[in-house]
Amino acid sequence: MSTVTPSRYVAEYETIAPTLPGQTLSWLQQLRRDALAKFSVQGFPTPREEEWRYTNVSAIEKKLFAPSATLSTSPVDKDWLKSFQPEDAWSAVLVNGHFSAEHSLLDGLPEGVLIMSMADALVETQNLASLLENHLCRTVTNAEHSLVAFNTAWFTDGVFVHVPAKQVLAKPIQLLNIVTEADAMATTRNVIIVDEMAEAQVIETFAGMDIARDGVYAASQSGTGAANAYLTAAVTEVFVEACAYLTLYKMQCESEKAYHFGGTYIKQAQDARFTHHNFAFGGLLARCDIHTDLDMASECELNGLYLGVKRQHLDNHTRINHTKPHAISREMYKGVLDDRARGVFQGRVIVAENAQKTDSQMNNRNLLLSNEAEADTKPQLEIYADDVKCGHGVTVGQLDQKSIFYLQSRCVDEETARNMLTFAFANEMVDKIKIKSLHDKVLEQVLARFPQEGVDKEWL
Incomplete structure (x- = not known):
C-alpha cells in the first residue's frame, strides 16, 4: 500500500x-x-x-x-x-x-x-x-x-x-x-x-x-x-x-x-x-x-520533445502494444535539459505472440546543457513473436565538441555555436508539425526557454 x-x-x-x-x-x-x-x-x-x-x-x-x-x-x-x-x-x-x-x-x-x-x-x-x-x-x-x-x-x-x-x-x-x-x-x-x-x-x-x-x-x-x-x-x-x-x-x-x-x-x-x-x-x-x-496492419508514430530548465521534472511514458500481425510503429523522443532539470523517458513496446510481421523502432535522444541536469531513460522491448523486426536506441550526452569547433572555424563564436546546435537538435521535432500556425507557436515556446543570441528565428 x-x-x-x-x-x-x-x-x-x-x-x-x-x-x-x-x-x-x-x-x-x-x-x-x-x-x-x-x-x-x-x-x-x-x-x-x-x-x-x-x-x-x-x-x-x-x-x-x-x-x-x-x-x-x-x-x-x-x-x-x-x-x-x-x-x-x-x-x-x-x-x-x-x-x-x-x-x-x-x-x-x-x-x-x-x-x-x-x-x-x-x-x-x-x-x-x-x-x-x-x-x-x-x-x-x-x-x-x-x-x-x-x-x-x-x-x-x-x-x-x-x-x-x-x-x-x-x-x-x-x-x-x-x-x-x-x-x-x-x-x-x-x-x-x-x-x-x-x-x-x-x-x-x-x-x-x-x-x-x-x-x-x-x-x-x-x-x-x-x-x-x-x-x-x-x-x-x-x-x-x-x-x-x-x-x-x-x-x-x-x-x-x-x-x-x-x-x-x-x-x-x-x-x-x-x-x-x-x-x-x-x-x-x-x-x-x-x-x-x-x-491488424495498423500504423502508429509517436514523436516527442521535452525541454527542462531550472528544477523542472518532465516524465514521458509511452507504451505501444502490438496485438495483431503486420502493424508498424515508429517512435522518436528528444530531450533538452538545462540547470537542474530532470527528464524521464520510459518507452515500452510489447509484441504479442500472434503479432507476427511486426515492424517497430524506438529512439530516445537526450542533450544535457549543464553538469547538474539529469536524464533517465528506460527503453523496453517485450517480444513474444518470432517473425518481427524491432529495435531501439538511446543516447545521453552533451554537445559535440567537434561540431562546436567546426562552427568556430567558420567565424562563429562559441556561445552562438552552442545555441545553434541546441536549437538544431530540438527543431528536428518542431519541423514535424504540419500545421503552420501551431508550428510557429511551438517554436515560440522553444525560443523562450533557451538563449537566442546568434539564432535567427527565420533559420528554424
Whole structure:
C-alpha cells in the first residue's frame, strides 16, 4: 500500500461529488465509485512502483488542490487566450476544468461532426449517453494506475469529439485547457472517436495564467505560464476506427509551479493510422502517458520533445502494444535539459505472440546543457513473436565538441555555436508539425526557454 495517504482528497470528495456530471447515469456513478475505492486504497503513485520509479508526486497530496464545482466567472485575458489558438481551427476551451462556450470557437462544423462539453454530452440524448457508456474507460481502466482512477472519480468536464465515417476535416480541432486560479484542480476527461475512413487533426493545449494583485488575470511575462501552483489531471481516450487517420498534437506549457498529469490512451482498429506529437515545456512536475493498442496492419508514430530548465521534472511514458500481425510503429523522443532539470523517458513496446510481421523502432535522444541536469531513460522491448523486426536506441550526452569547433572555424563564436546546435537538435521535432500556425507557436515556446543570441528565428 502507498505511503502517501489519499485521505485528504477522499474526505473532500463528498463535497464535490454532487456537482460532478452524470448524476443520473447509474453506469457512470458505478465507474466513479469503483475508481474512488481504488484510489482510497492505493493513493497517489509512488517511486516504489516500477512505472513511477523516477517520479515522486507526493507534493500533490501535501498541497490539497481543490476542484471547481462550476465554471469560473473570473475574467480571462482574451488576447492571451487568442495567442494559444491556432489560426483556422475550431477551438473548444476549458477553463479550470469546465467547458466554456463563451471562449470556444466552434462555428461552421461539418454536418455530423460533434465537438461539445462532456457534461452536456452525458445528458444531451439517450443515444449520446449510450455512445459514451460504450467508450468511457474502454481504452484505459482504473487498474492502469491510481491517477487514472483519480481522474475517473473526479473529472468535472471535458470535451467529446465525434468525427463520422468518411468525413475528412479541413481544419484542426483544438482542445485548449487553461487554468486561471491558484490552487485549482482541473480534472478533465475527453473522448475522441474517429469513425471508419475519416481523417482529423486534434491539438491539445495546456496553459496557465498569472493572477495580479488586483484580481485581473494576465499572462506570465516570461512566456512560460503562470507563477501559480495548481494541478491538471487530464485523461483523453481515443478511438481510431478501421482505415481512419488521426493526428494528435499536445503542447504542454503550464505554469512553472504547476503539476500536470496527462494520459492519452488509444485503440486503433484494423488499418488505422495514428500519429502523436508531444511537446512538454511547462510545469514544475509533469507526467505524460501515451499508450496505444495496434490492431491488424495498423500504423502508429509517436514523436516527442521535452525541454527542462531550472528544477523542472518532465516524465514521458509511452507504451505501444502490438496485438495483431503486420502493424508498424515508429517512435522518436528528444530531450533538452538545462540547470537542474530532470527528464524521464520510459518507452515500452510489447509484441504479442500472434503479432507476427511486426515492424517497430524506438529512439530516445537526450542533450544535457549543464553538469547538474539529469536524464533517465528506460527503453523496453517485450517480444513474444518470432517473425518481427524491432529495435531501439538511446543516447545521453552533451554537445559535440567537434561540431562546436567546426562552427568556430567558420567565424562563429562559441556561445552562438552552442545555441545553434541546441536549437538544431530540438527543431528536428518542431519541423514535424504540419500545421503552420501551431508550428510557429511551438517554436515560440522553444525560443523562450533557451538563449537566442546568434539564432535567427527565420533559420528554424
